[in-house]
Amino acid sequence: MAQMVQMSQAVQPHRPLPQPLQISFERFRATLGVDEQAQFQHTQFEDVVSEVQRLERKQAASSRTRKIQSRIGPFLDFLERYGRALDSATQARPVPFSLVWGLVRAVLVVSSAHSQYLERLIHAIEDISDKVSLYAEYEKLLKGHVRFQAALAEVYYDTLVFLHKAKTVFSKRGLSLLWRNVWRTFDLDFRDTLRALSRHTLILDNEIALSNDTKVVDLWKGYPEARQNISRWLSPADAQDDFLRESNRRISSCGQWLLDHHLFREWCQSIDNRILWIVGPPGSGKTVLSTSIIEHIQTSRNAHELKAVAFFYCSQNSQQNRTTISILATLIAQIIAQFEDLPEVVLKSYNRSTKCARPRLSMADQPLLLITSLCGLLDEVYILIDGLDEAESPDEVLRDILALTGSTVTIRTLILSRDLPRLTRQLGSHPHSILKIKSRDTRADIDMFVTSQLSKLDFVDTELRDKMFAKLSQGADGMFLWASLLLQSLTSATSTYDAMDIISNHPVGLSLTYNAILERFKTRSRQSQRLTKRFLTWMCCAARPVGWNELTAALAVGRIEEIPFKEAMLEICSPLVEYLPDQDIFRFVHISVREFLLDVTENHSAQESDDGSSLPFREADGHSHIANVCLRYLLQAAEMETNLATDVLFPLSEYAMSFWAYHLVRSRYEPELDEMMHSYLACRRRRLSWIERQLFGEASVFPLQHLVKLQKQLCKWASAGQRERDDRLDWIRDVEQILLDVENVEEQQDFGSETDSTGRAKVTYFEKLMVIRDLSREYTMSNRLDQGERWMTEALRRKQESPQQDELSTVWLLNSLGIIYDQQQKVELAASTQEKALAIQEKHLGTSHPETIWTVNELGRMYRHLKRTPDSISMHLRALAVLETSGDDLQVAWTLNTLARAYRQLGDPVTAISRHREAIAIQEKLLGADHPHVLWATADIGRCYRDQGRFVESAQHHRICLEGRERVLGMDHHDTLWAINDLAFVVEEFDKVEARKLHQQALAGQTLLLGVSHRDTVWTRAQIEKLEAQMGRMEAG
Structure with missing residues (x-):
């Protein structure tokens, strides 16, 4: 005891x-x-x-x-x-x-x-x-x-x-x-x-x-982990690296003329006019000039003032340095760097984003609002965008930057670019100043630059230096780039005579200078000329910058003995390209070089040699060459994948798999390319891997539409040949297997991880179900809904009978089946299936989880189809109450549109139109005005006006929808043809002759695309007969 x-x-x-x-x-x-x-x-x-x-x-x-x-x-x-x-x-x-x-x-x-x-x-x-x-x-x-x-x-x-x-x-x-x-x-x-x-x-x-x-x-005090998390989420471009590189080109006192200019001083001080646009021709030194501006603002800050400078260098050489979201993310990262402690608004935005399973900042995270909030914490913020004309969408970037500048008086914006008329029009409604760079403005800076560079040439004596300076100063005429190219050419001079010959015979102007450089290329051996052209082809046409390892692999395909040395390649292509050692990539010294190399005149085309060395060249030919290299590389890698000794030849595989189709659809048809494409797609394992990358590995909103469009583009490209239609270009059945494979892989990953085993962002529930939704529409258009029901039912049965059965893991299949049942008009079954899914989610995830809310919204749709309109509205309002606090604007927009359709069914078109407009405002900001979902909502507004008897306004909205679908989807798409029907249905009310023409146009397309027995074709035919009968009675009466 x-x-x-x-x-x-x-x-x-x-x-x-x-x-x-x-x-x-x-x-x-x-x-x-x-x-x-x-x-x-x-x-x-x-x-x-x-x-x-x-x-x-x-x-x-x-x-x-x-x-x-x-x-x-x-x-x-x-x-x-x-x-x-x-x-x-x-x-x-x-x-x-x-x-x-x-x-x-x-x-x-x-x-x-x-x-x-x-x-x-x-x-x-x-x-x-x-x-x-x-x-x-x-x-x-x-x-x-x-x-x-x-x-x-x-x-x-x-x-x-x-x-x-x-x-x-x-x-x-x-x-x-x-x-x-x-x-x-x-x-x-x-x-x-x-x-x-x-x-x-x-x-x-x-x-x-x-x-x-x-x-x-x-969390902030717990950095570096927290700071690293935010940095990964923003994934900003390295603007500081660009700034330092361009600063090193500048003579310290250059740019003073701008800092003394009255427009610049006014921009620095004015409260009303806080936008300055500096315009200059190619090669006038705008990028180097931007470094003077940034440095001036940074050094003139008072120690007691909270000021920030955020800048970005747009570049066609880099996809990351062109997109709107990358620009905004980089500006956010630089503004955040001004704070010792992370502002709360940043973490809240990050938490909302990651809660919605977005591993990277997106437009759904409202980056403009985040920047505005951050700027409100500072006394003054200077935003500088260089090379706006090189952005992926200059108009979109300018729109957002103007909105930012107008949102708070603490922001001043300076833009440097070439003069583009559309940007001038866009700026017109905002207070701004335009400073056009003239040759007299930069003459002193160019003279300092030339003097500095000539002093580095050992063979130049004082008399020769003065002669060279006079030639360069006079010939530059405000063009820094022209002077720089000529100075680089002088470095290859072998004697004083040779140096004077280069200067005396060097043409004036960039185009003539580029021509002279290409003429020098022709003095090299044929092998060197062919290598130069292949190299420049990749520089001009690659979908993204390629690293040196990728480039050497590309140049070696079929020519293993011709792999060049890096230094040799730089010497051969100098002075048109430069090498960036920190990124291990080559790039053109200026965007105008690419434009020149792709500017093929008819005269040049007639004289073009066929030995693969001619420059300039057509862009389509460049894409043909790269598509050939990518497919050949992938096929060779597949043959040798078990031979570890050949791993050194695989650095191009990621690029080749991602972009071979991008290049193919932009190329001319060639039988050899056609044969390689079909050989690659013939292997189902390769095909599945590639389709999965297109669905979930690339930056695309609702990517099945992108995949279907790409499939059509490839079919159209292949139709130029003699080959009959090949089923390997019909990938819908492969998507089924990919969705199951993705589910199986993710079940084996850590629950809290944001990435899969390859480090790629996990597929979100919303992404997966939006693919399913679009897939069900493809099933409908191709009369294959039964196929979709079979594979989903079988997959669900296997999941439920599995020894490791997890009730929650069956939900996405229940959701998917519900969508298919709805497309099959089995609405009662669809609703009961979604109710089963919702019960499981509420039990395991709670009532406010994003996946639960997805099903709540889907049930709202089902109840609307069952004419249970009050229940439908209740479900959508429940979802909206959660989503509006989550920061997931895309789902908010989707919910607003489905809620609006319920209000229309309830007989309240006014409220429906208001909700649709709210949704469109969000979708246009995030997806663009021509996105299919924006066009659907526009058509819905047209239907609401039709319900009110406002037929002219209804027709206007249906025409907007039709024109957008023609641009985005083409005339041979199911949605475009149905948009014609929608328009005709409204036009019947005031112009039956025009309505019949529209229905007949839709019928011709539907018969060709869907077949004579498809329900859409049958409906249109019946509508024409009904319309003709009405017209006949009117004539008889």
Whole structure:
């Protein structure tokens, strides 16, 4: 006995202290009598579920209290989380929380005889659920937060008291409930308990808010991990590296003329005119000039002022340095760098983005609003964009930059570019100044640059230097680039005579200079000329900058003995290209070099040699060459993939797989290319790998449409040959397998990881289901819905019968089947399938999880199709309430559009139009005006106007939709043909002759594309017959 006491004493100090949840439970258990504890202690969660189901069956026939399980499910989930935490901490048998399950079951049993009182009870439970369902994500996140856990424990305690009160009331009142006012009775019985619960949930909400604020600071102070996370999310371009590189080209005192210019000084000081556009021709030194501006602003900052300079260098040499999102992300990263502590607005934006499974900043994260918020924390922010004309979409970038500048007086914007008329028009409505660089402005800077460079030439004496300076100064005429090219040519001079000959015979102007350089290329050997052309072809036509390893692999395909030395390649192509050692890439010294090399005149084309060395060349020929290299490389790599000794030849595989089709559809048809394409696609494993990359590996919004469009482009390209249509270009059936493969791979990944085993961002639920949605439409258009139903049903069966079956992993297949059933017009079955999915998600994920909300929205669509319009609106509003706080604008827009369709069905076209316009505003910002989803919403507005009898306005919107689909999808697309039908249907009201022509145009296209028996073709034919009958009666009358 003494020994046991000693052991107990030895162990005692290591016993963990009771946690708040345990304390709250023991406090509640103390209020129960011995008999109650004995009555409840063996009840399990499953017993409660069984009782709910029994009660639901009983009530369904005669009561308004229906769908009890879905209504109290979130409440039970809340209790189950409490139970798991408590039972895990105590490890006792029977488990303590059995008391709670027994209490819940008892409440349901004794209340089942009083349906009206039960309805009020369930309504109260729903109110509690609305409060507590929000805490699921915080319970794990704030596990170690003592004050949060204490507040949470109070909420749990109040919930248990509420249940015990309910059981006591039902047990004591019995039949007396039938004779009293139910609502007043309930309020009196539970008033104090519910007030306590409300008070404690408010305290808990305050603790969450406080802990979030604290966590923001803690997370930032926990860098470098936090800073690295934000940096990965932004993935900014290295603008600082660009700045340093260009600064090194500048003579220190250059650019003073600009800093003294009255327009620049006005831009620095004016409150009203905070936009300055510096315009200059190619090669006038705008990029180097930008470094003077940046340096001037940085050095003139007062130590007590909060000022920031954010800049970006657009470049056609780099895809990352061209996109709008990359520009905005880079500006954000530079502004953030001004703060010692990360501003809270940044972390909130990051958290919202990652919560929506976006591993990178996107337009859905509202980067413009983030920049505006950050600038509001500073006294002044200077934004400088160099080379705007080289951006992927200059108009879009300028629109966003102008919006930023107009959003707050703390922002000043300076843009440097060539003079583009469309940019001039866009700037017209904003206060701005234009400073046009003239040759006299830069003459002094060019003279300093020439003097500096001539001093580095060892063979130049004073007299010769003066002669050279005079020639260069006069010939430059404001062109830094011309002077720089000529100075580089001088470095190859072998004597004083040779140097003077180069200067005397060097042409004036960039085009003539480039021609002279190409003439020098022709003096080299044929082998060197061919190598130079292949090299420059990649420089001109590659979809992105290629590294030296990729480039040498590309140049070696079929010519292993011709792999060049890096230094030799630079010497051969000098002075047109430069090498960036930090990135290990080559690039043109100026964008005008690429433009010149691709500017093939008819005269040049007639004289073009056929030995592969001629320059300039057609861009289509460049794409043909690269497509040939990519396909040949992929086929060779497939043959040798088991030979480890040849791994050195595979550095081009990633580029080749990503872009062979990009180059092929931009090339001229060649039988050899056609044969290689079909050989590559003939292997199903290769084909699946490539399609998966197109679906989930490339930056594309709703990528199945991109894939289908690419398939059509390849088919059109191949149609120029004699080959019959090959089924290997019909990839829809492959997408099915890819979706299953993606699911299987991700099930093996870490749950919390944002990337798969290859480091690529995981496929989000929204991405996967949007592919399924578009896939179902492709099934519909090709009359293959039965095929889609078969594979999904079979996949679901296998998943459900698997020994490792995970209920949650079946949900995406249930969602997918629901979409297919809807397309098959099996709407009741579609709705019940989505309801099954929703029940699983609410059980495992909670009511506010993004995946749950996706299904809620889908059910809203199903209910609309079933004409259950109020239920449809309710589901969409529920989804909208969650999504509008999540920052996921694309899903918000999608929800607004589906909600608008429900309002139209309800007979409220005015509200429907308003919701559609809200959605379009978001979608145009994120996707562009011609995106299919924007065009769908535009057509929907047209339908709303038609419902109101406003046929002219309706037709206008349908024409906008039709014109957009013609541009984006082409005339041979199902959606374009249906847009013609939509327009005709409205035009019938005021011009039946025009309407018949439109229907006939649609019928011709549908017959060719879909066949004579397709339902769309049949509908159009019937519509024409109906219209002709009406016209006949009108003529007869």
